[in-house]
Amino acid sequence: MLTRYRIGEPLGKGGMGQVFRAQDRLTDTPVALKRVTVSGKDLRFASLSDTSDFRLALAHEFRTLASLRHPNIISVLDYGFDEKRQPYFTMELLEGAQDLLAAAKGKSLREQVDLLVQTLRALDYLHRRGIVHRDLKPANVLVTPEGVVRVLDFGLSLAPDIFTGVDGYSTGGTPAYMAPEVLRGEGTGPAADLYAVGVMMYEMFAGRHPFDTTNATKLILSVLRAQPDLESLDPRVVEPLARLLDKDPANRYPTADATIEALFGVFDETVPAESEPIRESYLRASRFVGRESELETLMAALEEAAKGHGSLWLIGGESGIGKSRLMEELRAQALVSGALVVRGQGAAESAAPFHIWEEPLRRLVLGAPVDDLAAGALKTIIPDIEKLLGRPVPDARDLTEEATRRRLVTVIADLLGQQTMPAVLLLLDDLHWAASGTSGAASLDLLEALMVRIPDLRCMVVSSYRTEDAPELEKRLAIARSMKLKRLTQADIATLSESMVGQAGRDESMVKFLAEQTEGNVFFIVEVVRALAEDAGSLREVAAMTLPARVYAGGVQQVVERRLNRVPEAYRPLLREAAVFGRQLDPAVLEHLSGDVDLETWLSACSSAAVIEIFDEQWRFAHDKLRDGLLQALDETAAPGIHARIAAAIEAVYPDEDAYAIALADHWRDAGQPVKEAQYALTAAERVLIASDQKAAREMFTRALVKLPPDRTDERIRAMIGLAHMFDLSGDVKQSEQYLADAAKLAESSGQDKQLHNIERGLANLYGRRGDVDRALTHAQKAVDLARERGENADYGRALIILGNVYRAKGDFPEARRSYGQAQLIYERLNDPTGLALTTDYLGMLLAREGKNAEADPYFERAYGLYKSSGDVVGMATTLLNHGYNKALMGDMENAIRLYLQADEAYYRAGMRFGYVSTRAAIGYAYLTQGDFDKALAYMEEANKGFQELADPNGTMGTRLNMGHITRTMGDHDAARRHYCTALAQLIEHPSPEIICEVLAAVGALQSDKGEYARSAELLGLARAQQRFTPDARKLVEETLPAVREKLGGEATEAALKRGENLTVEDEIKRLHAELCAEA
Known part of the structure; x- marks a missing residue:
């Protein structure tokens, strides 16, 4: 708990525990956090039995409460157990709210009844979900400044005997609202909640409690035997109050809904039509059915993961079959078991590399120690990692795509392994989007690389995907266990229907009708019931209506159209733009696009129409089918204008954030503006190159080069250099050389000396790696000459280092020393510790190669200290390797192997394949010198294979x-x-x-x-x-x-x-x- 939340000042204290203001570090929003401090024997709730474990039962209760969403209840957001194994949960934080009685004071009778009706609507929702509030009192019924009732702390209560013999309880104390049957020990049911409403209603109208509360014993006796004085009250409310306060629960109103009817009868009015938010609350919380065996299998796998036997699962099925609901239920039960649950969401629209990993990793870094090497590696995935960790994070070393992926696999595996919870459940929704398209490829590549580590971790990865959109996914993730979801049976349909409509939902005619209309697709079942409720007037009236022959004659498209048509016409243009933007909505971008439309009103209207929803604290389309329906209906002639508006809005809202470059390139492409597309494609290519997503980078560089006009020379040169780098990394030296040669010609003809310097450095490195030292020397010298003309700067230092490397490869040690020495002087004047460390290390290696080993030792020690001061872990590893080599040349094999092993571990954790392989070779050589030939040969064979793979x-x-x-x-x-x-x-x-x-x-x-x-x-x-x-x-x-x-x-x-x-x-x-x- 303490990793995710920063606990603030206390907001209140009650019999069950204390409420604090807290800041959620993940969402950067304030919440109310309640710590339950009483023991298990002093609590009562629905999931608790004489034989159940208190914490497990309470977690089950929290799971249920967290699934509830209603306009008149405060949502439970998160729950778990703290470091002392005491339960806690978080709720929405209401600012400026009053308790029910304070809010009702001075209000008219109609206004007071409205507050009571809102309270009863919340109870009706809870009761229909099988939840009794158990602790209803004014402090648990808050009223916002806008007059909206929000019920909280439902489902939990203190045991009645905890109050026995306690004097001095005021009307704010829980015993004052306990029903007679609860005090008699007969149990708590919905009628007990209605009794508590009656007590609060009496206080509201009379200005006092119906009984004397100054003495607890006298209060309990009065509740059990005495009749309240109703004569002084408004005659219109006497009958409802008398029924609610009846000692016999059988004589009270049978339901909260019936009580609402009675209260409307006070004014000779009928209950108004069921509001859309109320209806949606029942539809969205419909029961989980038909997947019990699948859930049981997954939970068994999670238990194995807790023992250190991790697994990877693929949940496949058609759109609307219930994959997301199964994963939601799995999430809830995993939290019950004490697991840490993290979740990522695939995106159909253009997204940053590793998009699906961002949110899971944000949560994981809060639960484990993260050093600078790991944080730097994660920086390209988690843009706000410095804010999450509360410290600056140095950039990671640039590596090849394979090395970056290997480094990330190591870092993520370490993060998963260091979490303190019994197991980690990683949920990845909509993996099919990662299996198709450029921007998702890196996410899937990372999962594919990580899957071989999962079996040895206390981790379970569960991914959902549409089988029709990614049929090859199973083959690619061959280690994964597959689970295909089928459509619901008639028995399952009956259970689901009952949870939405009531007992009438089990009628044979209703079940048969739903089966024929939907063929067991969960999405369609809910939509059909929604349509029936709209036609009948409410969900409860569906039972009395005559079922039509068909609800949707036009199939899926009509289902979607009917839902979308519930959004007012004035709000549909912005809804279409939101669909083009993506499934996840961005309120800041929408605000820029909204024009005269009030965004809050728009969000409320679209949410009421069940077109959008809040999921994991973010607005999104309630189902992909709804967004797809909007996109399919989009007028082709209007599409370019919409894309242009969205692109302009993103530029305005996020003017300096390269994370949106891919999306902007795509929007400007679809807007028909190729130059802008090319500009952002180039930015996107350079960004994804940092993340080492070479496939995406090459595609973006190519797009940029094709679309850039001839007069954009600087950008064309950047694209050529980028493509040269891509082909060099992939081993296609000829293509790399050609792009660099073309870039050099363009740079020379346009006077781009800065770019020409970069090109010459690239050519020098290229030829140097090929062993063509003469050509490498020519280009290295050109790079030095060009850099010298612009004065002493970092580019000049880098060019001199490359020149020194070429001379070293030629065997001209004096010239190499001169070049390194010049670079070192430049870095000293620039106060650049990394440059100083690099040149110092190179100078040490020169001495070692010349046999001046004792002279070389201090150079390595100084280089290591410089790298350490700047947090360059890879540089530290390289120096350890070189220092070990020098020790080996001196015959000090014990220290050589010690240094090699330190370098080996650092390179492996950094994912730097070349360094790791080089260290394996060095260890092999050390064992050769020691005469341990078997070990020497094993290490050398492994290194030889690695160098072959690295070309x-x-x-x-x-x-x-x-x-x-x-x-x-x-x-x-x-x-x-x-x-x-x-x-x-x-x-x-x-x-x-x-x-x-x-x-x-x-x-x-x-x-x-x-x-x-x-x-x-x-x-x-x-x-x-x-x-x-x-x-x-x-x-x-x-x-x-x-x-x-x-x-x-x-x-x-x-x-x-x-x-x-x-x-x-x-x-x-x-x-x-x-x-x-x-x-x-």
Whole structure:
């Protein structure tokens, strides 16, 4: 409770507990939070029995209360148990409300009767739902400043014997409103609530309680035996009061509805027609039927989840079959069981990447510790995460799409695992929207990646989808358990009909009529009953009407049209615009669109017509069929204008929020304005790229490039650079190179130096990864020159780092050091800790590669501290990896493995696949050095597979080379030869000075093992002659030469070494490949 709500000042205290003002952190709205502080033995409510567990029974009661919606009751919003296992629930907070008696004071008889009628309408609704209020008193009947009665605290009461012997209770004390039968211990029924109404009615008209309340014992005796004085009251109210206050409950009015009729009789009037809000309250709360076995199965799965055996479920069925109602019932029962329930909603309209995950994750971050790494990863999904956590959150490192998804999976799995509730139920509604369309793809991809982790979590994921809209979903989520909902049977229809109409709903003719009209579709059943009630005048009069041959001759479309036609004509234009906007309504956008229409009145009218509803504190269309009906009826000639109005409204209401870019691109497209579409498509592409939704980003970049006119050069260049990045990430280097080349031409011709600098950096990185260091050097130098012209800034520093990387790849360590040093000076002047950390780490690696390991150590320590101060967890992990490598070169394997394992964990949690794979390779190398060959080979094989998946040639070659070292050391020369052969084949395609040197030394060592000493010496000589004579290569040469010299003699060995120095590297690599592969 304390994670979601901030508790404020107390609002009141009663016998059951205390009410506080609280702030809901999720909705940012004030609520009234009631903590029930009495023990279970002192409470009475419908769900409690002699054998039931108090908390479980109370949770069942809360579940029922939370499902109730009526104009005259205060809605229970949330409920549960606090850290002391005491129950609590939250309600709407009414500002400026008075209790019933205070509000009635000074009012006319008609006004007072109106307040009583509203109270009785609330009771009628509760009683028809099987709920007795049990604690009706003026303090529990509040009246708003607008004169609307709101009944609260229904369903719960204190046990009668808790008041025994207590003196001094005023009329505000609960015993003053207890019926005689309750005091006699005969139980509490609807008649007891009507007695309490009678007491309040007497106080309202007489100005005092019907009995002396100064002594509790005397009060109880009076309630049981004495008759109230009615002679001084208005004669018109005597008969209703006498019946309500009768000692025998059988003599009171049979129902609250009958009492309402009696009160209208005071003025010789009949009860007015049933209002739409009243009728809707019965229809919307119709009973849950026909899905009992499915619910039982799901609850059993939730019990297993609480034991650590999570599961994923797909609930499928046609539109209107009852999927949402089943999930609502599951939600209620899950809360009963103590589970944390979080819910996400799919969207048909354009939405941000990971849209369906936003609300569930907002709730989860409140229930577990979230470090900066996790918060940064979630920032692209939860825009207000800083507000929720109450602290600044640094942006996460940019990663590839796969790495971002992996990072999110780790973060979400951690969040689910750290929740303190027994289990987590994650409900995802309308998953079919995520299975189709660009904007939902990332949400479904994330679920698909997460599903393999779910079985090991205390988590159950239940998703609903329309089978007709996503027939392939089951195949994609193969691990999920499928549940297909069928239409209701006649027995189920009878139960549902009774809950809406009353006992007459079970009549054979009614059930048969509903079955024929609806074929058991739940949505249609409710709509048919609604239509019958409209024709008959009220739900209760449906039983007496003659059933028509058909209600809807035109099928589904007419069902929808009839409902929509209940909205006044003046309100339909805004309703159509709301449908175009999306299923979820945005009051701020609607306010901008509303013109002369009062939005509150419009919301009330559409809600009364059951076209829109409040769901999870948000307005939305009550059913997708209603929105679809509006869209299908939309005039094609009017559609562009509506889209333009909506787009303009979004721009006005959210002028600087990129989250709406996808929606705006689509609205401007449908409005026929391609340039505006392209502008927002470009913004959307860059936004979804941050979320690493590459499919959506590529589509948006392409849309932008196609629609942008030639004179929008800056935006066209941005789109080209974006597409180049997309193709680079997907491994299509040629396409990436082509887009960058086209962008460079456009930038040069239009004088876009800033963009040209970005392009040159991109080309340098592209060629550097391909091993084409000469071309990489050319473009890196151009990037540096362009950045230098604009002064010392972060771009200049980044360009120098890229230049340093290229020089390092070429083996020119002095130039690399100079470039890194220049960048470091720039970052020092800019006071940029991340840039300083990066250059310091690179300088440490240069020293390590040169064998100056003791000098390198302080660089890594300083880089780690800088990364830590800026909260860059990935940078910290990289430095740990590099520091571990330096320790390994120093022979300090214990510390090397310690640092590697720390880096390994950090990379894994960050979802940074490249770093994680690199660390696996480093750990393997450390175990090789320690002589643990089995562990070394296992780690190296895993890393080799990872580098292949990442399409990283250097990583793939390096690990393959090390696999050769390990198997050679183990004495398996055939396996070593195969590994070296594979490494050589890749080396021919992707030359790398470092790996060339190490391959030559490694194959030289293998030749020595085979007894080919002269050939071995030649290769060792060629290795020594390389500019990049790495520490690993030097070690191999030094280990192998003694055996060669022993066999060949000193003079012959030196001659062979000299011959090797004069060989051509390129030719020798090809020759070695041919020789080894022939032997293999």
